[in-house]
Amino acid sequence: HECEGYGHIRTECATYLKKQKKGLTVTWSDEDESEEESEFEVANRITALTGICMSNADSCDEEITYD
Structure with a gap:
């Protein structure tokens, strides 16, 4: 077990379930x-x-001079 607890299986481990839920929440949030x-x-x-x-169209009507 990741929590090194005894007397329960992995799918019932509160620590394991919290980690899984947080991982899914973070992944879901990142995608959103x-x-x-x-x-x-x-x-x-x-x-x-x-x-x-729009700014290019406005300036095209004006005469451009190169000095």
Whole structure:
């Protein structure tokens, strides 16, 4: 047994079950965060690209001179 307890089996061990539950919780949380972060990053990139295109369109109408 991981807890080195006696008189019970692994599937009934409170320490083992707590570790398993925490491991699953952390894994689940990590996956949720990464999906949320990637959606947020994609939205930011789209906003940034839209801003770049809009500013380029505005400046294309003006005459550019090279001194």
